[in-house]
Amino acid sequence: MALRNKFIISGLALSTLMIFGCSNDAATELKATQPVAEKIPYLVKSPHGDRNDPYYWLRDDERKAPAMIAHLEAENAYYDAYRSSYADLTATVEQEIIGRIKQDDSSLPYVKGDYEYSTVYEAGKEYPIYQRRDLRVADAEPEVMLDVNELAQGQAFMQVSNMQVSPNQQLLAYMVDPTGRRQYELRIRDLTTGEDLPDRLQGLSSAIAWAKDNETLFVIENDPQTLLSTRVLKHKLGQPAAQAELVYEETDNTFYMYVSNTKDGEYITISLSQTVSSELHILDADTPNAEFTLFAPRERHLKYSADHIDGRWIIRTDMDAPNYQMMQVSHADIGDKANWQPLIAPSDDVFIQDYEVFTDYLALNERSNGLRRIRIVPWQDPAAAQVVAADEQAYVMSFERNVEQATDTLRYTYSSLTTPATIYAYDMSSGEQQQLKQTEVPNYNASLYSTERTWAKADDGTMVPVTLLYKKGFSKDGTAPLYQYAYGSYGSSSDPYFRSTVFSLVDRGFVYAIAHIRGGQEMGRQWYEDGKLLNKINTFTDFIDVTEHLVAAGYAHPDKVFAMGGSAGGLLMGAVANMAPQHYRGLMAHVPFVDVVTTMLDETIPLTTNEFDEWGNPKQKAYYDYMLSYSPYDQVSAQDYPAILVTTGLHDSQVQYFEPAKWVAKLREHKTDANPLMFKTNMTAGHGGSSGRFARMKEIAEEYAFILNLLEAK
Known part of the structure; x- marks a missing residue:
């Protein structure tokens, strides 16, 4: 050329x-x-x-x-x-x-708290149905939490972009976009009655976080023109939307912002991120009226994220590590990155894409030679880390929904251009795995096709x-x-x-x-x-x-x-x-x-x-x-x-x-x-x-x- x-x-x-x-x-x-x-x-x-x-x-x-x-x-x-x-x-x-679509399909169920959750599609219907089953009741039938087909009636567009069940499992907070502009409305459903509460907040991003009191939610307000998410609001159930309290405001308009709960539910986090830097603020979910605490001050060309387990924070960061490294800090020592301690050293050849934290293991989703793989690292013996094997030239492994930390089982999805998404349960202690579900693809025969990798x-x-x-x-x-x-x-x-x-x-x-x-x-x-x-x-x-x-x-x-x-x-x-x-x-x-x-x-x-x-x-x-x-x-x-x-x-x-x-x-x-x-x-x-x-x-x-x-x- x-x-x-x-x-x-x-x-x-x-x-x-x-x-x-x-x-x-x-x-x-x-x-x-x-x-x-x-x-x-x-x-x-x-x-x-x-x-x-x-x-x-x-x-x-x-x-x-x-x-x-x-x-x-x-x-x-x-x-x-x-x-x-x-x-x-x-x-x-x-x-x-x-x-090639199995029209009456359902997701692999997962258990959280007292319920087993799943997503169902019915034949001929455009939208998902979100349901759960009470594990405390023998042979309980699934109950519908949210049928998006019903929400979509009379609407040219309908999207539910986030749903979060309250800690007591009785309320469902969900975000609705009826136009496609990604300006969301918060709605709250009483799962005992199936009816929505009067609470409605509009002009939001899709982020939701619950406090442990089951009546306080944290959401993010979008600017109606720029859609910048700069203001974190605290909403108490039953209060008028106009009385939502401003708890954080970002003045740098180059940052994106998100609120969520840590996987263990102990903390609410405000995550701020731009192309080359990030910052995290945290709040004990037991004290929603307290002030957020800065995890570590933002710095130009420093990115990090963190999740909590057993009194310590596990951190993924590019500090002195373009391909990222893993670090940790006790909760008592947050506030200064000088207190972070190394866990997994950086590599020139392997990029750390994502991670999952368990009681006895750290699971890493890495990129090696351009392919996404999974590596399991025991806390007690990091040198004994194991890479989950694959047998195709080109593939992708990614984490499935893993909601428990106190388990030896990791769920992950394997896929390639010829292999439909296949979910496995991987025993991190033994290395054994079990196929739980493979996406059923009608009118498809994998043996007829080949996938290959080449380099230009x-x-x-x-x-x-x-x-x-x-x-x-x-x-x-x-x-x-x-x-x-x-x-x-x-x-x-x-x-x-x-x-x-x-x-x-x-x-x-x-x-x-x-x-x-x-x-x-x-x-x-x-x-x-x-x-x-x-x-x-x-x-x-x-x-x-x-x-x-x-x-x-x-x-x-x-x-x-x-x-x-x-x-x-x-x-x-x-x-x-x-x-x-x-x-x-x-x-x-x-x-x-x-x-x-x-x-x-x-x-x-x-x-x-x-x-x-x-x-x-x-x-x-x-x-x-x-x-x-x-x-x-x-x-x-x-x-x-x-x-x-x-x-x-x-x-x-x-x-x-x-x-x-x-x-x-x-x-x-x-x-x-x-x-x-x-x-x-x-x-x-x-x-x-x-x-x-x-x-x-x-x-x-x-x-x-x-x-x-x-x-x-x-």
């Missing part, structure tokens, strides 16, 4: 829509009816020079402006007209995907891991279509979990590839550092290098490469579209973050101030220039682009709908090809798309049918 450092690269022309399944008449009609957004001059102010943004008018924070709504509806109608020609294909794929060499010599899935009998002869996915931001790793939906592509001969590019954390903390701020370009070039590697190695035909990313992965798709459009037949960009500079200049937009250490602060010229050089919206040019499908939600609070709306409008203005550019706005959803499980499957089917129609039409 000699021209990689130039962000404008000519594509290979695909001259008519006919090659994508449209007749000449249909192509002419589609082109004639494609929405054209009005251009209205608008200057985006910046200390480094103002920029004209003629599509800025598409932003309406109230989501009500008639001209804006009309434009989004016109885009939806245009997409509906385009996809009507392959409606049967979409319906077929949708039925295939839904056919980036321009700078870095080896980038890639996880592959394909049907057995696949030959690396360069004829197969490829569906390549990546994310590559925030240190969020793209693990090779089982995804039942993708078999609708794999069964049609596709190779499915997950590119573990820099910006994630698959290969440790440095992998993340090398893909953010002034290193962000590595994220995009890694993805392109993976594509080139897979084509050169015979995994894919060069004219049958499709790629998908969402949110920050949508930024990846936008950057790749500008930098190397000739490599891709089609790109799918879901809720894409594509207007990087304008968004990061506006501190009224949710997430902006929290993410200066991720993308950079454009008020500083070095970051402004660098971000502008890759921002997909700003780098749109007169060149050929691949076919592109863009989706968003009108109520998205993470990436505002107007970013992709403006991007599509600018692409329509400048692109020189006749390839389809489709834009769909879910008018009743937010960042995560539709809330119902079947509605989400329909959205995936629409994406796959878009791809298959492009492929079959050539």
Whole structure:
């Protein structure tokens, strides 16, 4: 890629829509009816020079402006007209995907206190039912705590994002989002009567913590504009919402905040975190009217988290340890990190992702060579630590719900691209394990598929891991279509979990590839550092290098490469579209973050101030220039682009709908090809798309049918 450092690269022309399944008449009609957004001059102010943004008018924070709504509806109608020609294909794929869902499924029950809890899905219903069974009563029938299907009646969107049972097991606190904007309402249900209490608090984050008095809750208030969570409120049952007491307020708007209980229930914690630092405040759950205590003062470039057991705190921290280490401190010595004592030394090769604390053991979820594994460390003999074995090339192990500390049994989930999620009970004393549940996948036969790991060499010599899935009998002869996915931001790793939906592509001969590019954390903390701020370009070039590697190695035909990313992965798709459009037949960009500079200049937009250490602060010229050089919206040019499908939600609070709306409008203005550019706005959803499980499957089917129609039409 000699021209990689130039962000404008000519594509290979695909001259008519006919090659994508449209007749000449249909192509002419589609082109004639494609929405054209009005251009209205608008200057985006910046200390480094103002920029004209003629599509800025598409932003309406109230989501009500008639001209804006009309434009989004016109885009939806245009997409509906385009996809009507392959409606049967979409319906077929949708039925295939839904056919791999066990509709009347239930989760593995877990025991907490006097009850056994589980989640149930009933055939044909969109939403879960949360239930429990009283273990004190012989042969007791499960009782429904919360049926989300009932909450969703009459609602276009419904999500319950957190539920916490009170210590006396009689009350259920839960958070409801009826719009998709992630502005929650706290509700309290009396589990003895099944009725909700009058208490309602609105405009909250999803966090909940109970005090031991069973009548005091701690929640977090969201700013209605920025959605920043800066105020912790204490609510007493029966009091008016307006009388909720402010107990903590954060003045630094770069921090996220969360409240929760320690696993043993002894403490309430306020967790504050930004990209490079964190802080914890704690309160004895027996004394909800006391003041919170600072666990250790925040420091720039110091991150930590802690959980409590038997009078001491177990700490995961990056102090002098980029890949994290484990430390401990007695409760009497909190307040100063100088009192922390080492437990598990840091490693240059192994990244500590997560941990679980038990009476006799510490369980670590680690990343080794890019794969998530589990290591068990006995407190009495740390040298006797054992790694839980796996026998596939690529897999992921993660902790299942573990609610007890006084046990030798760890529950964990094993999954791979060919192995559905399988929950095991692992005896930490003997090393023996028992399979408790494997997700049942109808119409799926694991023996028909293979998963593989390969490595792509980036321009700078870095080896980038890639996880592959394909049907057995696949030959690396360069004829197969490829569906390549990546994310590559925030240190969020793209693990090779089982995804039942993708078999609708794999069964049609596709190779499915997950590119573990820099910006994630698959290969440790440095992998993340090398893909953010002034290193962000590595994220995009890694993805392109993976594509080139897979084509050169015979995994894919060069004219049958499709790629998908969402949110920050949508930024990846936008950057790749500008930098190397000739490599891709089609790109799918879901809720894409594509207007990087304008968004990061506006501190009224949710997430902006929290993410200066991720993308950079454009008020500083070095970051402004660098971000502008890759921002997909700003780098749109007169060149050929691949076919592109863009989706968003009108109520998205993470990436505002107007970013992709403006991007599509600018692409329509400048692109020189006749390839389809489709834009769909879910008018009743937010960042995560539709809330119902079947509605989400329909959205995936629409994406796959878009791809298959492009492929079959050539």
